[in-house]
Amino acid sequence: MSNNWSKYKLEDISLIIAGQSPNSDSYNFDKNGLPFFQGKADFGSVSPTPKVWCSNPIKIAEKNDILLSVRAPVGPTNIASEKCCIGRGLCAIRANDNVNMKFIYFYFKLFEKNISQMGSGSTFSAITNEDVKNLEIYLPPIEEQERIVKIIEKKLTAIEKAKNVVKELSSYINALPSSILRKAFNGDY
Numbered sequence: 001m002s003n004n005w006s007k008y009k010l011e012d013i014s015l016i017i018a019g020q021s022p023n024s025d026s027y028n029f030d031k032n033g034l035p036f037f038q039g040k041a042d043f044g045s046v047s048p049t050p051k052v053w054c055s056n057p058i059k060i061a062e063k064n065d066i067l068l069s070v071r072a073p074v075g076p077t078n079i080a081s082e083k084c085c086i087g088r089g090l091c092a093i094r095a096n097d098n099v100n101m102k103f104i105y106f107y108f109k110l111f112e113k114n115i116s117q118m119g120s121g122s123t124f125s126a127i128t129n130e131d132v133k134n135l136e137i138y139l140p141p142i143e144e145q146e147r148i149v150k151i152i153e154k155k156l157t158a159i160e161k162a163k164n165v166v167k168e169l170s171s172y173i174n175a176l177p178s179s180i181l182r183k184a185f186n187g188d189y
Helices: 101-110 113-115 128-134 140-185
Strands: 006-009 016-017 034-037 066-072 074-079 085-087 088-096 138-139
Touching: 016 128, 066 101, 066 128, 074 101, 074 113, 085 088, 088 101, 088 128, 101 113, 101 138, 101 140
Parallel strands: 034 085
Antiparallel strands: 006 138, 016 088, 066 074, 066 088
């Protein structure tokens, strides 16, 4: 990290919303209310996938808030793709205007293992809202945050394209043995 990076507590650069589970009577599968996310089990590669909705939410994350798993397991992150209800297993992190939200998201991705090791508990690992507030993060000026985010996104897009090519090739290669057998038995060789 360069000399122009400064250390902050997460609470100094963002709003942190601790999740709270609503009454289970308000849960539904009819898409009535807001999507309800309880923890990492709901996470996708970048954003969670709704499975349950809540008609009477208590704690709400807004679109583009970072969702941090705070219990069993501690550390994984996603980005809310829409307004949603969050349960006890999550907290939402809403970056201040002078902070690039995706920079924080990628920073957490880099240090996920460190955050995970902060967890404690005899039944399952967890961190408290105070632990989240006191997480230390190093930030460069906003222009540098934005430059870094653009580089990361460009590289991740290239990786995703490469994965798709490998997946297509894998499908083709997996089909070759049956194609060879078919041609052999049809007398095409």
